Amino acid sequence: xxxxxxxxxxxxxxxxxxxxxxxxxxxxxxxxxxxxxxxxxxxxxxxxxxxxxxxxxxxxxxxxxxxxxxxxxxxxxxxxxxxxxxxxxxxxxxxxxxxxxxxxxxxxxxxxxxxxxxxxxxxxxxxxxxxxxxxxxxxxxxxxxxxxxxxxxxxxxxxxxxxxxxxxxxxxxxxxxxxxxxxxxxxxxxxxxxxxxxxxxxxxxxxxxxxxxxxxxx
Amino acid sequence: xxxxxxxxxxxxxxxxxxxxxxxxxxxxxxxxxxxxxxxxxxxxxxxxxxxxxxxxxxxxxxxxxxxxxxxxxxxxxxxxxxxxxxxxxxxxxxxxxxxxxxxxxxxxxxxxxxxxxxxxxxxxxxxxxxxxxxxxxxxxxxxxxxxxxxxxxxxxxxxxxxxxxxxxxxxxxxxxxxxxxxxxxxxxxxxxxxxxxxxxxxxxxxxxxxxxxxxxxxxxxxxxxxxxxxxxxxxxxxxxxxxxxxxxxxxxxxxxxxxxxxxxxxxxxxx
Numbered sequence: 001x002x003x004x005x006x007x008x009x010x011x012x013x014x015x016x017x018x019x020x021x022x023x024x025x026x027x028x029x030x031x032x033x034x035x036x037x038x039x040x041x042x043x044x045x046x047x048x049x050x051x052x053x054x055x056x057x058x059x060x061x062x063x064x065x066x067x068x069x070x071x072x073x074x075x076x077x078x079x080x081x082x083x084x085x086x087x088x089x090x091x092x093x094x095x096x097x098x099x100x101x102x103x104x105x106x107x108x109x110x111x112x113x114x115x116x117x118x119x120x121x122x123x124x125x126x127x128x129x130x131x132x133x134x135x136x137x138x139x140x141x142x143x144x145x146x147x148x149x150x151x152x153x154x155x156x157x158x159x160x161x162x163x164x165x166x167x168x169x170x171x172x173x174x175x176x177x178x179x180x181x182x183x184x185x186x187x188x189x190x191x192x193x194x195x196x197x198x199x200x201x202x203x204x205x206x207x208x209x210x211x212x213x214x215x216x217x218x
Numbered sequence: 219x220x221x222x223x224x225x226x227x228x229x230x231x232x233x234x235x236x237x238x239x240x241x242x243x244x245x246x247x248x249x250x251x252x253x254x255x256x257x258x259x260x261x262x263x264x265x266x267x268x269x270x271x272x273x274x275x276x277x278x279x280x281x282x283x284x285x286x287x288x289x290x291x292x293x294x295x296x297x298x299x300x301x302x303x304x305x306x307x308x309x310x311x312x313x314x315x316x317x318x319x320x321x322x323x324x325x326x327x328x329x330x331x332x333x334x335x336x337x338x339x340x341x342x343x344x345x346x347x348x349x350x351x352x353x354x355x356x357x358x359x360x361x362x363x364x365x366x367x368x369x370x371x372x373x374x375x376x377x378x379x380x381x382x383x384x385x386x387x388x389x390x391x392x393x394x395x396x397x398x399x400x401x402x403x404x405x406x407x408x409x410x411x412x413x414x415x416x417x418x419x420x421x422x423x424x425x426x427x428x429x430x431x432x433x434x435x436x437x438x439x440x441x442x443x444x445x446x447x448x449x450x451x452x453x454x455x456x457x458x459x460x461x462x463x464x465x466x467x468x469x470x471x472x473x474x475x476x477x478x479x480x481x482x483x484x485x486x487x488x489x
Contacts, residue, residue, distance in 0.1 A: 003483075004480045005480065005484060007476055007483070008476075008477045008480030008484060009477075010473075010476065011475070011476030011479070011480055013473065014469060014470070015477060018469035019467075019470050022466040058284070059284045060257070060277055060282060061282060061283075062281055062282075063280060063281060063435035063437060064280065064434070064436070065411050065413055065414070066414065066436065067414060092391075092417075093350045093351035093446050094450075096447065097349060098446055098447050099449045099450075101450060101451065113417035113443070124449075126449050126451065128451050128453070129452035129457055130454040130455070130457060132453055132454045135456065137451075143457060178446065178448070181445065193449045194452070196457060196459060197459050198458060199452075199458035199459075201455065205450065205452065205453060206455075208459075
């Protein structure tokens with residue numbers, strides 16, 4: 001066989017194989033169950049039928065101003081299999097209504113208005129995937145999280161809890177099921193969120209959110 | 219205010235009977251209404267009767283019932299002294315034909331009017347969702363007192379509130395120090411008291427009582443929260459999934475160039 005033929009065949013092979021191999025070895029966009037399934041359907045407002053209309057059981061309580069009770073705030077998040085280990089700060093909302101995130105990409109924000117981890121509903125921890133000056137964020141490896149990965153949380157009292165990843169999905173920000181991700185009812189879930197998918201330079205942000213849902217391990 | 223209220227009172231043996239209408243928030247498909255009852259008449263434990271049946275036994279001043287799910291309809295309400303044998307005779311207070319529309323969330327308050335007469339006032343509670351990070355405060359003047367100013371952290375937030383009016387504010391969630399002063403003065407009538415305003419809740423604060431014993435009562439209704447509008451999360455494009463990475467693209471181009479060069483040589487050698 002002539003060298004020219006070999007060069008042509010090898011060249012074409014390389015031209016096709018390089019992008020194909022790249023595409024095939026990319027992490028799957030999802031792992032485990034879909035996020036909506038892992039978080040459960042949105043709870044419908046309960047309208048318990050009243051018992052005997054004439055004489056329901058009535059409980060009266062003192063109406064003096066009371067003190068606010070708060071669940072234990074998480075202070076550290078670790079996903080050992082992915083090399084994630086980050087400090088957690090309580091966060092709220094930005095002026096524009098989006099969830100606030102720590103400016104330091106090495107730190108993770110816990111949505112303090114939602115459930116504390118372990119309480120009913122979806123406790124949300126989120127962090128920047130990257131930053132122009134600071135580079136990759138603590139949660140960047142979440143894009144490779146797999147079902148079964150262990151998640152470790154430590155709360156302010158030093159108590160550790162263990163969780164297991166059941167779902168990872170890339171969800172477009174435009175159609176994010178926010179009421180589900182931030183649900184305050186339903187079984188306890190840990191929802192980890194960062195950015196992913198295509199980067200849109202014209203907006204300076206990513207198109208998608210990487211959403212990882214974990215269940216408590218007893 | 220979207221609320222229209224009418225208060226009726228019965229003093230002594232004079233029985234005033236009228237119709238109280240709760241103007242509901244848009245009714246839902248449910249055929250029940252959520253009704254709470256607050257007792258804000260000082261020093262007078264009562265039994266509450268609805269349509270002739272005892273609804274609340276030995277109801278103490280300063281207490282609030284848990285929300286009751288009542289079938290929508292019309293209710294005759296009557297309050298008797300707590301030691302009365304049954305619901306017959308002359309009530310302390312009554313209101314007949316209180317319309318409770320399906321889907322409404324209401325609080326019926328037994329309280330004193332500005333001049334100290336007992337009254338029953340139904341309020342419709344605004345329990346619509348507030349933006350993420352916020353809480354709703356509704357203040358209601360149900361005390362035997364003239365107009366008041368409600369202050370938070372020393373600043374007047376609700377000026378000139380009169381019995382039995384209300385005012386609502388949406389504020390950032392958190393704890394505020396609130397007090398109530400005689401309107402236009404710095405004469406503190408109630409407080410200051412710390413009010414814990416949990417995010418996504420409606421907090422209804424009642425100023426109640428009479429001279430010498432003014433107090434605050436708080437009714438908290440949860441479930442008015444909203445989710446944040448999104449989660450930001452990156453600005454550098456370091457983990458961009460959209461485009462072919464430059465090294466891979468370069469490899470592909472090298473392959474194409476090699477193939478092109480090979481094909482060219484092939485064509486020349488044949489020609």
